[in-house]
Amino acid sequence: MRIFSLFLILVSFISLTAVGQNTSKRIDFATYLLNQQFNQEAIYESNQILQLRISPPQKDSLHYIRGWAEYNLKELRASSQSLKQVGHSSVFYPKSQLFGAYNLIYLGDFGKASAMLDSFKTETPLNRHFSLFLRSGIDLLQRDIPSFRETVNKIPADYYGYTKELSQLNVIADELATHKRKSPLLAGILSGILPGSGQVYSGKTGQGIAALLLTSGLSLVVIENFNKRGPDKFETIFFGSVFTVFYIGNIYGAAFSAKIANDDYNALTDKQILFNLHIPLRNIFN
Amino acid sequence: MQAHQYMASLVEYERIVFQSNDAGIKKQAIFKKAMVYKAMRSYEKTEEELNRIGIRNPNDTLFPLKAYEMAFAQYMTGNYQAALSTIETYGVMISGEHQVMPGLLTLKILCYNQLFKFDRAESTIHQLAGLSNTHDSLNYTSLLTYYEKAPHYKNPETAKHLSILPGLGQVYCGKVFEGGLSFLLNASALSFGAWEVYSGYYFTGYVVGVTLLQKFHTGGQHRAELLARQVNEKHILKFNQLIIDNLVSP
Numbered sequence: 173m174r175i176f177s178l179f180l181i182l183v184s185f186i187s188l189t190a191v192g193q194n195t196s197k198r199i200d201f202a203t204y205l206l207n208q209q210f211n212q213e214a215i216y217e218s219n220q221i222l223q224l225r226i227s228p229p230q231k232d233s234l235h236y237i238r239g240w241a242e243y244n245l246k247e248l249r250a251s252s253q254s255l256k257q258v259g260h261s262s263v264f265y266p267k268s269q270l271f272g273a274y275n276l277i278y279l280g281d282f283g284k285a286s287a288m289l290d291s292f293k294t295e296t297p298l299n300r301h302f303s304l305f306l307r308s309g310i311d312l313l314q315r316d317i318p319s320f321r322e323t324v325n326k327i328p329a330d331y332y333g334y335t336k337e338l339s340q341l342n343v344i345a346d347e348l349a350t351h352k353r354k355s356p357l358l359a360g361i362l363s364g365i366l367p368g369s370g371q372v373y374s375g376k377t378g379q380g381i382a383a384l385l386l387t388s389g390l391s392l393v394v395i396e397n398f399n400k401r402g403p404d405k406f407e408t409i410f411f412g413s414v415f416t417v418f419y420i421g422n423i424y425g426a427a428f429s430a431k432i433a434n435d436d437y438n439a440l441t442d443k444q445i446l447f448n449l450h451i452p453l454r455n456i457f458n
Numbered sequence: 459m460q461a462h463q464y465m466a467s468l469v470e471y472e473r474i475v476f477q478s479n480d481a482g483i484k485k486q487a488i489f490k491k492a493m494v495y496k497a498m499r500s501y502e503k504t505e506e507e508l509n510r511i512g513i514r515n516p517n518d519t520l521f522p523l524k525a526y527e528m529a530f531a532q533y534m535t536g537n538y539q540a541a542l543s544t545i546e547t548y549g550v551m552i553s554g555e556h557q558v559m560p561g562l563l564t565l566k567i568l569c570y571n572q573l574f575k576f577d578r579a580e581s582t583i584h585q586l587a588g589l590s591n592t593h594d595s596l597n598y599t600s601l602l603t604y605y606e607k608a609p610h611y612k613n614p615e616t617a618k619h620l621s622i623l624p625g626l627g628q629v630y631c632g633k634v635f636e637g638g639l640s641f642l643l644n645a646s647a648l649s650f651g652a653w654e655v656y657s658g659y660y661f662t663g664y665v666v667g668v669t670l671l672q673k674f675h676t677g678g679q680h681r682a683e684l685l686a687r688q689v690n691e692k693h694i695l696k697f698n699q700l701i702i703d704n705l706v707s708p
Contacts, residue, residue: 201473201476201477204476205469205472210472212465212468213465213468213469213472216465216466216468216469217469220469386669389661389665389669390665392661392665393661393662393665393666395661396659396660396661396662397659397662400658400659407662411662411666
């Protein structure tokens with residue numbers, strides 16, 4: 173009986189290690205899939221292995237593999253959820269937390285990104301600096317310049333990993349502080365006085381000239397018909413109405429062009445900020 | 459559910475590639491993986507996987523199969539020129555007796571049709587008919603009769619240039635009514651402008667006439683160009699379907 177139970181224990185031990193070996197082989201395979209850029213396959217295989225009974229370090233590796241494959245596929249929300257689950261003891265922990273936060277920043281979910289950085293256990297100065305670096309980016313994306321300066325003051329500016337990008341962020345911050353946004357009201361008023369001048373003010377010179385040519389051409393037509401045919405003739409009323417529609421539409425268009433100019437400026441600035449956040453992360457942690 | 463199983467088989471084939479030490483088995487697995495993508499109708503992925511298989515030896519059983527599937531995937535993604543060059547480079551190394559040959563030549567015919575190169579399609583049909591291992595029941599040469607009524611290629615550039623005379627480009631593409639309409643629109647804009655100027659309304663004639671005429675004219679040219687492309691696509695699809703119907707079900 174005793175021998176039998178010993179035998180049972182031995183058999184179960186062997187089978188357990190066999191399962192363990194099998195799992196680690198499967199994780200090797202999932203890593204291979206990720207390295208070969210078979211991202212869909214890597215996600216599938218990770219999910220399959222995660223359903224088995226596996227150790228916490230193995231879970232960490234799989235969450236990292238899944239998260240990174242999702243990042244490669246630009247499934248950023250899913251990616252940050254996977255990366256968030258990578259545990260503290262994993263070698264991939266800092267990379268996972270930082271990229272998870274970056275994904276959320278990219279998606280514009282600043283609240284969740286900050287929360288993720290809050291819970292990030294930074295033990296080395298490098299990780300602390302990068303956490304703050306991302307925070308400064310969040311400040312800048314929210315156009316909170318004083319808070320940005322405060323955050324930047326907490327990190328050494330001369331760390332080789334992000335020196336260039338940090339100075340770029342400072343340049344963007346200076347520019348944002350002095351930038352004057354285009355006023356839709358002013359653009360509208362300008363185009364009311366001289367058709368097309370509102371568009372020129374918004375930086376759309378070509379559109380402005382086209383608007384000026386069309387409106388002044390139509391006004392000449394109206395004047396001609398008014399003088400030669402008389403104010404109560406069909407042609408005069410017809411061209412007069414067309415002119416009015418174009419004139420008023422042009423004022424609305426000028427106001428809209430100012431709004432577009434502002435949106436374009438903001439989108440471009442956001443893109444530059446995200447770019448400058450992304451490059452150091454990829455250089456240091458990839 | 460089906461998508462799920464496709465993904466599982468993709469992973470299993472890749473696992474074989476990962477675990478096996480045998481180059482031949484690896485190639486087989488990649489080929490099978492490519493066929494999973496084919497079943498999923500992801501032809502770009504099929505081509506990508508097939509490109510991973512490096513075969514130099516034409517006697518390898520996989521060689522002709524790879525050639526056919528590669529050309530097929532390229533045909534399905536609309537890369538007719540690429541499909542033709544695949545058939546050309548691999549075809550010279552495959553024996554005419556091989557079972558894959560009729561398939562390869564059929565693809566070649568369809569590709570030439572798509573490119574409106576009917577003379578080459580016809581000579582490929584002759585080549586196909588000359589193979590010893592084709593179906594006896596199929597009378598390939600009867601296909602040649604269809605080529606007498608093959609659609610004419612409408613050059614989009616020509617259509618555009620013809621539309622300098624409004625509507626002529628549309629007529630060239632076979633749309634007579636639309637061409638007439640375009641001509642009428644242009645003519646009325648021009649005559650309105652001319653009449654106003656003649657009556658002493660210079661600004662009215664110039665501004666309204668020229669603006670409308672310019673819009674109608676360039677619009678008509680763009681329309682003729684687009685029409686030529688659409689007509690070509692529609693005609694060749696119909697023609698190729700006719701050829702496919704007669705090839706597949708004699």
